Amino acid sequence: MPTPSRYWREIPQRYRLEAGKCKNCGFIAFPPRLVCPRCQSRAFETIILADAGKIVSYTIIRVPPKPFSDQAPYAVGIVDLDDGVRLTGQIVECAFEELKIGKRVKIEFRKVYEEGEAGVIYYGYKFVPE
Amino acid sequence: MRDVAVIGVGMNKWGELWEKSLRQVFTEAALLALDDAGVDKVDSLIVGCMSSGLFVGQEHLSSLLADYLGQVPVPAARVESACASGGLALRMGFIEVASGISDVVLVGGVEKMTDVSGHEATFALGTAADQEYECFHGLTFPGLYALMARAHMEKYGTTREQLAMVAVKNHSNGSLNPLAQYPFKVSIETVLNSVMVADPLRILDCSPITDGAAALVLCPVELAKKFKKPVVRIVASGMATDAIALSSRQDITWIESTYQAAKRAYAMAGKKPEDIDLIEVHDCFTIAEICVMEALGLVEKGKGGQAVQDGLTSLQGKVPVNASGGLKAKGHPVGATGVAQAVEIVKQLRGEAGPRQVKDAKIGLTQNMGGSGGSSVVHIFERD
Amino acid sequence: MEGIIGYGACIPRNRIKVEEIAKVWGADAPSYRKGLLVEEKSVPSPDQDTITMSVEASKCALKRAGIDPKEIGAVYIGSESHPYAVKPSGTVLAEAIGATPEVHTADLEFACKAGTEGMFVALSLVKAGAIKYGLAVGADTSQGAPGDALEYTAAAGAAAYIFGREKVVAEALETYSYTTDTPDFWRREYQYYPQHGGRFTGEPAYFKHITGAAKGIMEKSGLKPADFQYVIFHQPNGKFPFRVGEMLGFAKKQIEPGWLVNKLGNTYSGSSPLGLTATLDISQPGDLILIVSYGSGAGSDAFIFKVTERINEVRDLAPKTRELLEKNKNYLEYGTYAKFRHKIRKAE
Numbered sequence: 009m010p011t012p013s014r015y016w017r018e019i020p021q022r023y024r025l026e027a028g029k030c031k032n033c034g035f036i037a038f039p040p041r042l043v044c045p046r047c048q049s050r051a052f053e054t055i056i057l058a059d060a061g062k063i064v065s066y067t068i069i070r071v072p073p074k075p076f077s078d079q080a081p082y083a084v085g086i087v088d089l090d091d092g093v094r095l096t097g098q099i100v101e102c103a104f105e106e107l108k109i110g111k112r113v114k115i116e117f118r119k120v121y122e123e124g125e126a127g128v129i130y131y132g133y134k135f136v137p138e
Numbered sequence: 139m140r141d142v143a144v145i146g147v148g149m150n151k152w153g154e155l156w157e158k159s160l161r162q163v164f165t166e167a168a169l170l171a172l173d174d175a176g177v178d179k180v181d182s183l184i185v186g187c188m189s190s191g192l193f194v195g196q197e198h199l200s201s202l203l204a205d206y207l208g209q210v211p212v213p214a215a216r217v218e219s220a221c222a223s224g225g226l227a228l229r230m231g232f233i234e235v236a237s238g239i240s241d242v243v244l245v246g247g248v249e250k251m252t253d254v255s256g257h258e259a260t261f262a263l264g265t266a267a268d269q270e271y272e273c274f275h276g277l278t279f280p281g282l283y284a285l286m287a288r289a290h291m292e293k294y295g296t297t298r299e300q301l302a303m304v305a306v307k308n309h310s311n312g313s314l315n316p317l318a319q320y321p322f323k324v325s326i327e328t329v330l331n332s333v334m335v336a337d338p339l340r341i342l343d344c345s346p347i348t349d350g351a352a353a354l355v356l357c358p359v360e361l362a363k364k365f366k367k368p369v370v371r372i373v374a375s376g377m378a379t380d381a382i383a384l385s386s387r388q389d390i391t392w393i394e395s396t397y398q399a400a401k402r403a404y405a406m407a408g409k410k411p412e413d414i415d416l417i418e419v420h421d422c423f424t425i426a427e428i429c430v431m432e433a434l435g436l437v438e439k440g441k442g443g444q445a446v447q448d449g450l451t452s453l454q455g456k457v458p459v460n461a462s463g464g465l466k467a468k469g470h471p472v473g474a475t476g477v478a479q480a481v482e483i484v485k486q487l488r489g490e491a492g493p494r495q496v497k498d499a500k501i502g503l504t505q506n507m508g509g510s511g512g513s514s515v516v517h518i519f520e521r522d
Numbered sequence: 523m524e525g526i527i528g529y530g531a532c533i534p535r536n537r538i539k540v541e542e543i544a545k546v547w548g549a550d551a552p553s554y555r556k557g558l559l560v561e562e563k564s565v566p567s568p569d570q571d572t573i574t575m576s577v578e579a580s581k582c583a584l585k586r587a588g589i590d591p592k593e594i595g596a597v598y599i600g601s602e603s604h605p606y607a608v609k610p611s612g613t614v615l616a617e618a619i620g621a622t623p624e625v626h627t628a629d630l631e632f633a634c635k636a637g638t639e640g641m642f643v644a645l646s647l648v649k650a651g652a653i654k655y656g657l658a659v660g661a662d663t664s665q666g667a668p669g670d671a672l673e674y675t676a677a678a679g680a681a682a683y684i685f686g687r688e689k690v691v692a693e694a695l696e697t698y699s700y701t702t703d704t705p706d707f708w709r710r711e712y713q714y715y716p717q718h719g720g721r722f723t724g725e726p727a728y729f730k731h732i733t734g735a736a737k738g739i740m741e742k743s744g745l746k747p748a749d750f751q752y753v754i755f756h757q758p759n760g761k762f763p764f765r766v767g768e769m770l771g772f773a774k775k776q777i778e779p780g781w782l783v784n785k786l787g788n789t790y791s792g793s794s795p796l797g798l799t800a801t802l803d804i805s806q807p808g809d810l811i812l813i814v815s816y817g818s819g820a821g822s823d824a825f826i827f828k829v830t831e832r833i834n835e836v837r838d839l840a841p842k843t844r845e846l847l848e849k850n851k852n853y854l855e856y857g858t859y860a861k862f863r864h865k866i867r868k869a870e
Contacts, residue, residue, distance in 0.1 A: 010269075010270070010274065014270070018270055038271075039270070039271065045381070064289065064390065065285040065286070065288050065289040065292075065390060066285065066288065067281050067284035067285050067288060067336045067337050067338075067339075068334075068336065068337040069276060069277070069278055069281050069336050070333075070334050070335055070336060070337070071278065071280070071335045071336070072276060072278070073257065073260055073261060073264065073273070073276065073278055074257040074260075074261070076276040079276065082276060084275060084276055084277050084281055084285075085285070086285055086384060086385045086390065094385040094386070095271075095385060096268075096271060096272050096275055096277060096383065096384065096385045097275050098275055098276060104337075109288070109289065109292045120274065120275060120276070121276070130274070132274065132275070134275075
């Protein structure tokens with residue numbers, strides 16, 4: 009699980025959904041990267057991802073990793089954002105029976121987890137029903 | 139390029155080996171392979187191991203294991219590609235022999251997973267996934283494959299029962315394998331009623347945590363004829379990568395890296411899927427076996443579940459898959475798996491598989507995979 | 523003239539009814555309902571806190587303000603439930619909305635009036651010409667001790683305001699603060715739940731300071747209760763706002779649009795600020811609005827706003843407060859509520 013520096017480094021992505029758009033072919037890299045995997049170009053511009061999309065697939069984690077033990081069971085899914093980028097994240101405020109492939113969701117800023125009572129609190133994006 | 143043969147195989151009994159350290163587990167299997175080949179000294183050692191650092195706090199395995207095997211100052215390397223570490227080690231060994239750099243190469247795979255708590259083991263396995271964009275959100279390994287399973291079920295109508303049938307088949311085969319971690323049968327009901335891990339996958343859809351090792355001795359074919367066992371050639375080695383995050387894939391129901399690795403292997407061997415007599419695939423989860431069957435071209439896309447149901451891949455079927463019991467019943471000491479798959483195929487092609495023997499096995503294929511399909515290694519073997 | 527250029531709200535979706543809480547403690551639900559004039563309250567999900575709600579409310583405020591967040595010169599979160607004892611909440615908010623690094627940030631606290639404190643400071647900086655835009659949020663995930671009267675009302679929510687000089691939605695005509703040292707409600711460091719002075723929290727605390735601030739601002743501005751379309755008072759329970767309104771000479775219908783507590787509970791630093799967002803949602807150009815907060819300890823901040831034509835252009839750009847209050851509700855029973863609010867002691 010992240011160290012303060014590893015968490016902090018991804019803040020533009022975790023808080024603001026900053027991505028890199030290839031100036032040559034339009035591929036959107038999230039997180040941003042140095043080389044376009046599609047056209048090998050090195051020129052990118054910063055863009056912000058769309059804030060809503062539809063569920064591609066989902067699961068309910070019942071055997072969680074330790075930092076998430078208080079949260080289980082929780083739903084995690086892959087969402088196709090309206091700009092074509094796919095994100096993985098928890099799906100919350102939705103009864104498990106209502107989860108389905110194709111359901112529309114939007115992004116909200118939430119606590120992802122915290123390192124016990126004394127550690128850093130990690131914030132990021134999650135999905136809620138639209 | 140020279141033709142490469144496997145002249146020795148070795149594997150110990152897999153399970154929770156409390157009494158044995160990593161170095162001991164590895165050395166035992168390696169000695170079995172050396173004895174099987176009738177070789178005392180090797181020109182090179184390649185070891186596949188995913189995460190000895192996280193599991194037992196030990197890196198620098200190349201030298202440690204070369205020393206414990208009594209082979210120092212042999213050149214040695216440890217390779218890693220998550221759960222495909224073993225397959226990758228085999229590929230590296232194959233390349234050394236084929237290129238002429240080394241004659242006799244020992245390829246080994248090992249993982250010692252039980253010296254840490256379940257949570258720590260889960261964390262170590264999670265390092266095969268994208269730490270910052272998958273694990274950070276609470277996704278686990280079973281969770282990743284559960285996402286693939288649900289999408290596969292929605293897109294192709296694959297059923298929960300068909301997934302369970304993979305586990306039933308592999309346990310049935312595993313019950314005939316004295317080295318397997320769980321050498322017993324299970325019924326569909328038992329699988330379907332086992333505790334849910336990540337919907338829709340249950341505990342019996344998942345491969346276990348295991349300690350174990352496996353090893354092979356490779357040499358050029360001309361040399362092989364001097365050794366005692368029937369010559370089995372490695373006629374192809376194919377490897378391919380893909381983005382490790384599942385969300386980066388175009389189609390999460392399809393394992394592109396396996397398709398690409400297999401394409402390269404088939405081309406190298408001059409073979410087609412129909413030519414293969416038996417296969418050892420990476421069934422880390424039941425859905426994985428189904429997706430891999432499709433990516434290998436055994437069946438059409440989406441038809442994997444039905445094929446399992448129809449018995450295409452049972453021990454008596456047209457193309458037995460995982461005669462060894464697969465990862466599910468045999469166990470999955472991560473770095474060892476890819477090597478153990480080859481051990482099984484070689485034994486089968488030599489006619490040494492006992493009650494698991496597939497009749498007239500002449501051409502076999504192994505498929506080893508890392509993470510949720512971020513890397514795949516495919517090898518094809520042929521009996522002389 | 524400076525004023526509000528954008529506003530937004532965030533209310534969690536979970537609710538728990540007064541009956542559900544009363545059942546567990548063997549209390550008489552109808553008398554709590556009647557005595558407090560509260561039916562249900564909001565409950566934050568375990569992954570919501572003062573920071574996350576502030577971010578969501580601020581995003582709504584930004585949608586209405588239509589400005590570049592990089593031009594925000596100050597970001598303040600006022601709360602009595604900041605997630606960290608030491609490490610600012612405001613910096614997370616400033617990063618999340620893209621206002622960093624050229625921005626002033628501070629976390630404020632003053633019991634339930636920390637929200638309006640932030641508003642006072644942000645507005646004053648804009649007025650002084652020191653910054654172009656200022657963002658102030660009042661947010662809380664207040665805790666009530668199990669079985670205590672406060673458990674029926676302690677709720678969660680956030681309201682965000684962006685202040686500026688151009689494209690003003692509601693001009694800030696006047697401000698006034700009334701402060702004394704009055705120990706009516708407090709929480710010592712390392713204590714999990716607050717304590718309070720029972721009936722002492724009424725007349726010498728809530729009523730004295732709200733009437734003091736309200737009378738002070740009306741005198742300063744030369745306005746009378748009848749001049750205002752709407753008034754919002756801090757809402758610790760359903761009755762106090764109407765009683766203080768009556769004491770001051772306001773009518774029920776001036777109070778009702780901003781009166782959320784019966785369905786929301788007391789969102790502490792979010793209380794009167796959320797009432798103001800709900801009022802702005804239904805206001806018309808030219809309306810005069812008075813808001814008077816109250817924070818234990820004690821003090822009240824008062825503001826007079828005059829709604830402009832621009833309200834018609836912005837009100838629909840983000841969810842309305844009553845919509846957030848009424849839609850997508852998820853009712854909890856006490857066990858889940860206690861788990862969500864960390865009231866259950868677990869092993870280390």
